[in-house]
Amino acid sequence: MDENNIENKNIENKNVIDEDNSKIEKNNIDDNSIESNNNNNDSNSNDNNEEDEINNNIINSSNSIEDISNYLLKIDESSGRPPRKYSEQDSSNPEWFEHKKHFFILSSSGKPIYSRYGDEVALNTFMASLSAMSSFVESQNDTLRHLVAGKYQFVFLCKYPLNLVCISSTGEPNQVIRQQLEYIHSLIISVLTQSNMKAVFEAKYDLRDLLGGTDKYLDHLIHQLNKDFSILLNSIQCLRLNNNVRNQITNILSQYKCDSLLFSLLISDNKLISQVKHKKTTSLKSQDIHLLMNYVSSTASFKESESWIPICLPNYNDTYFLHLYICFLYPGVCLLLFSNQPESFYQLSDCKNQIIKGLEQENIAEELKKAVNNHDYTTSITEIPNLLHFLYKNKTNNYSTFPTFSPPYSIHKKEKKRLFRLYQHITTHVNSNIIANKPHKYYYHTSQTETIMVATSNNHELYATFSPLETKKSIFESFSNLLLWIKNQENSLFIQ
Amino acid sequence: MSISKSSLNYWVIYSSKLGQKEGTEHEKVLFFYPQTIGIGEQTNAVGISEAYVLFSKQFSPEQPCEIIHTQKSTLSLYNPEEDIWMVLSVNNPAIGTAGKDGKGREYIEDEINDIALKKCVQQIYQVWNTFNGGINSMISKGSTYEMVRKRLDSFIKPYLQQIQFDQLDLFSSLDGIKFLPVNKNIYLTIFNYINSVDLNFQNSLASFRFGIVLYKDHLILSSLEQNETRTLYNYLVNMVKVGQDPSSSQTMMVLNNSNNEPTWYTKGQRRTGFINMPDSNSKQHLPLVWLTDDKPQVMIIYEQKDTFLLFLIDPSDLPQLEFDELAQSLVQNFEFVNPTLESHYNKRAIFDEQYKYIYFNQMNLAIKSPIKPRGPDLNKETMKLLNEIHEEFENGSSSEIIVKTQHDRWIVAKKIDFREFYIMFDNKNSSILEINEEVKNATNKFFKFLFID
Numbered sequence: 001m002d003e004n005n006i007e008n009k010n011i012e013n014k015n016v017i018d019e020d021n022s023k024i025e026k027n028n029i030d031d032n033s034i035e036s037n038n039n040n041n042d043s044n045s046n047d048n049n050e051e052d053e054i055n056n057n058i059i060n061s062s063n064s065i066e067d068i069s070n071y072l073l074k075i076d077e078s079s080g081r082p083p084r085k086y087s088e089q090d091s092s093n094p095e096w097f098e099h100k101k102h103f104f105i106l107s108s109s110g111k112p113i114y115s116r117y118g119d120e121v122a123l124n125t126f127m128a129s130l131s132a133m134s135s136f137v138e139s140q141n142d143t144l145r146h147l148v149a150g151k152y153q154f155v156f157l158c159k160y161p162l163n164l165v166c167i168s169s170t171g172e173p174n175q176v177i178r179q180q181l182e183y184i185h186s187l188i189i190s191v192l193t194q195s196n197m198k199a200v201f202e203a204k205y206d207l208r209d210l211l212g213g214t215d216k217y218l219d220h221l222i223h224q225l226n227k228d229f230s231i232l233l234n235s236i237q238c239l240r241l242n243n244n245v246r247n248q249i250t251n252i253l254s255q256y257k258c259d260s261l262l263f264s265l266l267i268s269d270n271k272l273i274s275q276v277k278h279k280k281t282t283s284l285k286s287q288d289i290h291l292l293m294n295y296v297s298s299t300a301s302f303k304e305s306e307s308w309i310p311i312c313l314p315n316y317n318d319t320y321f322l323h324l325y326i327c328f329l330y331p332g333v334c335l336l337l338f339s340n341q342p343e344s345f346y347q348l349s350d351c352k353n354q355i356i357k358g359l360e361q362e363n364i365a366e367e368l369k370k371a372v373n374n375h376d377y378t379t380s381i382t383e384i385p386n387l388l389h390f391l392y393k394n395k396t397n398n399y400s401t402f403p404t405f406s407p408p409y410s411i412h413k414k415e416k417k418r419l420f421r422l423y424q425h426i427t428t429h430v431n432s433n434i435i436a437n438k439p440h441k442y443y444y445h446t447s448q449t450e451t452i453m454v455a456t457s458n459n460h461e462l463y464a465t466f467s468p469l470e471t472k473k474s475i476f477e478s479f480s481n482l483l484l485w486i487k488n489q490e491n492s493l494f495i496q
Numbered sequence: 497m498s499i500s501k502s503s504l505n506y507w508v509i510y511s512s513k514l515g516q517k518e519g520t521e522h523e524k525v526l527f528f529y530p531q532t533i534g535i536g537e538q539t540n541a542v543g544i545s546e547a548y549v550l551f552s553k554q555f556s557p558e559q560p561c562e563i564i565h566t567q568k569s570t571l572s573l574y575n576p577e578e579d580i581w582m583v584l585s586v587n588n589p590a591i592g593t594a595g596k597d598g599k600g601r602e603y604i605e606d607e608i609n610d611i612a613l614k615k616c617v618q619q620i621y622q623v624w625n626t627f628n629g630g631i632n633s634m635i636s637k638g639s640t641y642e643m644v645r646k647r648l649d650s651f652i653k654p655y656l657q658q659i660q661f662d663q664l665d666l667f668s669s670l671d672g673i674k675f676l677p678v679n680k681n682i683y684l685t686i687f688n689y690i691n692s693v694d695l696n697f698q699n700s701l702a703s704f705r706f707g708i709v710l711y712k713d714h715l716i717l718s719s720l721e722q723n724e725t726r727t728l729y730n731y732l733v734n735m736v737k738v739g740q741d742p743s744s745s746q747t748m749m750v751l752n753n754s755n756n757e758p759t760w761y762t763k764g765q766r767r768t769g770f771i772n773m774p775d776s777n778s779k780q781h782l783p784l785v786w787l788t789d790d791k792p793q794v795m796i797i798y799e800q801k802d803t804f805l806l807f808l809i810d811p812s813d814l815p816q817l818e819f820d821e822l823a824q825s826l827v828q829n830f831e832f833v834n835p836t837l838e839s840h841y842n843k844r845a846i847f848d849e850q851y852k853y854i855y856f857n858q859m860n861l862a863i864k865s866p867i868k869p870r871g872p873d874l875n876k877e878t879m880k881l882l883n884e885i886h887e888e889f890e891n892g893s894s895s896e897i898i899v900k901t902q903h904d905r906w907i908v909a910k911k912i913d914f915r916e917f918y919i920m921f922d923n924k925n926s927s928i929l930e931i932n933e934e935v936k937n938a939t940n941k942f943f944k945f946l947f948i949d
Contacts, residue, residue, distance in 0.1 A: 444896070
C-alpha cells in the first residue's frame with residue numbers, strides 16, 4: 001500500500017522504520033495520528049496499520065463518518081493481501097460444502113464481512129440466505145440459536161449489528177461453538193469498538209472495508225479455538241515459573257510505570273507470565289487476554305520491533321480504544337503495556353527499557369528464558385501411573401494448567417483432536433446444570449478409549465484421563481494424588 | 497417468580513407439493529394447531545420450515561434440518577412421507593414475566609431434549625398412521641385434500657391436546673415396553689390358550705389372528721413385529737390406559753363413528769368384554785389399523801379382569817366372526833390364569849422398592865423401572881441429565897457415566913451392548929467408590945431377578 005495515497009488531512013502517517021535496528025524515529029505527531037511501527041515487507045501489517053488509523057480517526061473526529069468515507073475512497077484496492085487458502089471456492093463448488101467447519105460474519109443487513117473458506121464477496125447469495133433465516137426469526141421477536149441437520153450443526157450468534165454463523169460437522173457441542181463465535185465477535189469489537197461499529201453500520205457504510213486485514217487474525221483465532229484448552233476452560237494458562245522469580249518480575253512490572261499506564265502484562269506465546277494492574281479499575285478478563293495473545297502470535301512484525309496499536313478490550317470497555325505498546329523483550333517473551341493516552345508511546349518505551357534493566361540487574365532474564373523453554377511438561381512429571389492427560393482450572397483466579405500430549409495421544413494428530421473434542425463434550429456436560437447454574441460435583445465417563453474423571457469444587461475443576469482398563473479404585477487414588485501434586489506445584493503452575 | 501413450563505407453540509402438517517404458485521402458499525397447510533393463529537402466520541411457519549430444509553440440504557442432503565432452537569422455542573421437523581412434513585414447535589420454559597420492553601423474562605433454552613422431541617413428533621405421526629393409513633395413500637385411494645384436512649383436524653387435534661410437552665423425558669425417548677416376567681409354566685399355558693383360540697377361529701376365518709396380550713400395563717406375549725407391538729402397546733398403555741384406574745386419568749380410545757371415520761372416545765368404566773365395541777351389534781365401530789403392510793385390519797380388544805387381548809382380522813371376514821363364541825373361549829381360559837398373573841405382577845415390587853432405576857434393552861425394547869414418569873423422582877435436573885446421558889449413549893461416545901449433582905444425587909448409567917441401565921442414589925456422603933459398590937450389589941440382585949425369576 002502506498003501510504004502517500006491517503007490524503008485525508010486528519011491522518012498523517014508518521015511511521016518510518018529503520019529496518020536495520022528496528023528503532024523508531026520520532027516524527028511530528030499530530031493529535032489524530034497514531035504511532036505505529038511496521039515491517040515494510042509485511043503487507044498485511046500495513047493493511048492493519050491502515051485500519052488502525054481509521055479507528056483512531058473515528059474516535060477523535062467529530063464528523064468521523066464523513067472522514068472515513070473520504071478515506072475509504074482513497075484506499076488503494078489493488079494492494080492485495082497474499083491469497084488465502086481456498087479463496088477461489090464459493091457455494092457454486094461442491095468442494096466448498098465439504099469443509100468441516102465454516103465460519104461466517106455478516107452484517108445485520110446481510111452484507112458479507114468474512115468467510116473462513118472462500119471469498120466472502122462470491123458468497124454473497126449464500127450469506128443472504130443465512131441472513132434471511134435469522135432475520136425471519138427476529139421479525140417474530142425471537143432469536144435463532146442453532147439448527148441440527150444430520151451430523152451438521154448451524155450455530156447462529158446475533159449481536160447487532162453483526163450476525164455470526166458457524167456451520168460444522170465436527171460434532172462439537174453447540175454451546176462450545178457458541179463460545180467460539182463469542183470470541184470471534186470480541187475480536188471484531190477489539191478492532192472497531194462496539195460504538196464505532198454501530199455508527200458505521202447505521203451510516204450504511206460497508207463494515208468489510210473497515211475490517212480489511214482482519215482476516216488473518218480471524219483465521220488464526222479460529223485455528224486456536226480448535227485446540228486451546230485454556231480457552232475451552234475459560235481460563236488463562238500461566239508459564240511454569242519459580243515463584244520467587246515470578247514475584248520479582250511482578251515487582252519490576254509494578255515498579256516501572258507512567259501516569260497513563262493501566263496494565264502491564266508479560267506473556268510467552270499463549271501463556272501468561274505476570275500481570276499488574278496499575279489503576280483502580282476492573283481486571284482483565286481471560287477472553288480479552290486471549291485476544292491479545294492472538295494478536296501477538298498472528299503478527300510476525302511484532303517480533304521485530306516496538307509497536308503501538310489502538311485496541312479495544314471488549315470485556316473491559318467496548319466503547320473506546322486503549323493504546324497498546326507491544327515489544328518482545330527476549331525471544332518468546334512479550335511485554336504488553338496498556339495506556340489510555342494515544343501519545344504515551346515514548347513513556348511506555350521508557351518503561352520497557354527500565355523493565356529490561358530491572359530484569360537484567362536481578363539476573364532474572366536468564367531464569368525467564370529457561371522457563372520459556374522448559375514450560376512444556378508431560379504427565380510423567382506427576383509420577384502418577386496410568387495418567388494419560390489432565391486439565392486443571394483454578395476457579396478463584398481462572399488460571400489453568402495441562403500437560404502436553406503424550407502417547408497414545410501424541411502419536412496421531414487425529415487422536416489429539418479426538419481427546420480435545422471429548423473434553424469439549426465433557427466440560428459441556430459438567431456445566432450443563434440449568435437450575436443451580438453450578439457444575440456437577442463429580443462426572444465420570446468411560447468409553448472404549450479412555451476414562452475421564454471430573455471433580456469440581458468452588459475452587460477448582462479437575463479433568464483427568466486414564467486408560468479405560470483402570471479400575472475405579474486405582475483411578476480414584478490416582479485422581480487424589482494428582483490433586484495433591486497440583487496443590488504442591490501451585491506456586492510454580494499459577495500466578496499467586 | 498412465575499415459571500412457565502414448556503408448552504405447545506404450534507403444530508403444522510403441510511404438503512410441499514401443494515401451493516407452489518406464488519400467492520397460493522397457504523394451500524400447503526393440511527393441518528394447523530392452534531387454529532386461533534391466522535392463515536398468514538400459518539403460511540409463514542410453513543415457509544420458514546421449507547427454507548430451513550432447503551438451506552440445510554445444501555450441506556446434508558440425506559438428512560435435512562430436524563431440530564431448530566431459538567431463544568423462545570424448540571422445533572422439530574419430520575418428513576414421514578414424500579412431500580409430507582410435520583413441524584412441532586414447543587415454547588421453551590421461562591422464568592418471570594416480560595415487561596413492556598420484552599425484557600425480564602428468562603428462557604431456559606436447553607431443557608427440551610432433541611431426541612425426546614423428535615420421538616414425540618414421530619409418535620404423533622405413528623398414531624395417525626396406525627388408525628388412518630398414510631396421507632399419500634389416502635390421496636391415492638381417492639380422498640381429496642379437503643377430506644384429508646377434515647380427517648386430520650378431527651383425529652390429530654384431540655391427541656395433540658393431551659400431550660404434556662413439559663414431560664418429554666427419558667421414558668418418552670426410550671419408548672420401551674414393560675414385560676411381565678412369568679414362569680415357564682404360565683407362559684406356556686397362555687401360549688397354548690392363544691394358539692388354540694387362533695386355530696379354532698382360523699378354520700373358518702383365515703385372516704383371524706392373535707396380536708398381543710397384556711396384564712395391566714405389562715406385555716406378556718406378542719405375535720406381531722417389534723415395531724407393531726411397540727405402537728399398539730403404546731396406544732393401549734398411554735392412551736387407553738389399560739390397567740389403570742379409569743377415574744384417575746383421562747382415557748382415549750379410537751372407535752369408528754357413524755361415518756366410518758376413526759374418532760376418539762373415552763373408555764368407559766372397567767368391564768369384561770370387547771372394550772372397543774360398545775355392544776355385540778356394533779361391529780362397525782371397531783377401528784381399522786394399518787400396521788407394517790398397507791392392508792388395514794380390524795382391531796379387536798378383549799378385557800378380562802386386567803388381562804387385555806388384542807386380535808386382528810381382515811375387514812371382509814369380520815361379519816362372520818362370532819364374538820360370543822370368542823368371548824366364551826377367552827373367559828374360560830383366562831379366569832384360571834388371572835390370579836397367577838396378578839401374583840406375578842405384585843412380586844415385581846420387591847426389588848423395585850429398594851432402588852430407583854431404569855433398565856432398557858434395545859433388542860426387545862424391554863423397559864423396567866419403578867420410577868413413575870412425571871413422578872417426584874424425576875425432577876427437572878434429573879430428567880435433563882438422564883436425557884443427556886441417553887444422548888451420549890446413542891452417539892456411542894460413552895459406555896459408563898457417573899454424575900454427582902449439586903443436590904448430592906448420584907446417577908450411575910451404563911450401556912452394555914444393547915442394554916442401558918440407570919440407577920440413582922441420594923446418599924449425600926458416599927464416595928464414588930462406595931457408590932460403585934452399591935451399583936455392583938444392585939446390578940447383581942437385579943440381573944438375578946431379571947433372569948432367574
